[in-house]
Amino acid sequence: xxxxxxNLGEKTRFQMxxxxxxETYLExxxxxxxxxxxxxxxxxxxxxKNYFTSSSCAGRISLISLGExxxxxxxxxxxxxxxxxxxxxxxxxxNNFEGKVLWFKxxxxxxxxxxxxxDNSRKILSACEKAGIKRAxxxxxxxxxxxxxxxxxxxxxxxxxxxxxxxxxKYIEYLVKKANEKFRKNxxxxxxxxxxxxxxxx
Numbered sequence: 001x002x003x004x005x006x007n008l009g010e011k012t013r014f015q016m017x018x019x020x021x022x023e024t025y026l027e028x029x030x031x032x033x034x035x036x037x038x039x040x041x042x043x044x045x046x047x048x049k050n051y052f053t054s055s056s057c058a059g060r061i062s063l064i065s066l067g068e069x070x071x072x073x074x075x076x077x078x079x080x081x082x083x084x085x086x087x088x089x090x091x092x093x094x095n096n097f098e099g100k101v102l103w104f105k106x107x108x109x110x111x112x113x114x115x116x117x118x119d120n121s122r123k124i125l126s127a128c129e130k131a132g133i134k135r136a137x138x139x140x141x142x143x144x145x146x147x148x149x150x151x152x153x154x155x156x157x158x159x160x161x162x163x164x165x166x167x168x169x170k171y172i173e174y175l176v177k178k179a180n181e182k183f184r185k186n187x188x189x190x191x192x193x194x195x196x197x198x199x200x201x202x
Contacts, residue, residue, distance in 0.1 A: 014116045014144050021052040021114065035059075035082055037187055038111065041194045045113065050120050051201055054112040054147060059154070059186040061085050061179050063093055066101040078102060084180040087173050094161055094172070102161040106179035108152030109133075109186050111193075114145065120201075121146040127200050131193040152189060154182035 025042055028034050034042070035058035042053050062080035079093045094102065113124050121138050125148060128136035133150050140147035156179055160167045167175075 018052040022046045037190050052114045056111045059109045060107050062105045064103040065099040087176045104160040106156040106182050108154045111150050114147045121148050124148040127196045130196050154186045
């Protein structure tokens with residue numbers, strides 16, 4: 001196969017991949033499975049020539065149920081919110097929990113951006129750096145397809161109930177306050193990232 005034919009094949013494959021992720025995103029948006037905070041970025045990305053989004057989460061606050069072994073395999077969402085939470089709803093959820101172990105989590109933004117060249121993936125990494133996202137790297141590196149994973153640093157993970165032992169109300173109040181603060185910072189970072197992406201990625 002000649003170099004020209006190979007390059008043409010890579011471009012065609014990339015366009016197919018980009019179209020697939022565009023359709024997946026539009027369907028998720030249509031049925032309400034997209035986090036609103038990331039919609040402006042994703043709407044912009046699907047209009048670009050060289051980029052696509054493959055998955056995203058704008059951050060959340062959740063209660064995670066674990067079994068006796070406390071492994072990831074056993075874990076399941078007991079409650080989750082893509083917004084700030086109130087102490088009252090957290091305490092109510094904790095009091096109603098009948099499992100083994102319950103963890104309180106505030107999770108950061110996560111976004112996967114795909115592109116067709118190494119140079120373009122470096123542009124994504126540069127945008128992450130300017131937005132203050134320190135945890136970013138190339139997760140997939142193949143000819144004609146590169147995927148950059150970015151992960152925010154605003155997070156909390158702590159046990160809050162085990163059997164009959166429950167965290168004190170003052171500590172729960174503190175966790176809720178810190179989680180909401182971090183959630184707001186997470187949203188601010190998404191807005192900053194949006195401005196930089198719209199300026200630097202075409």
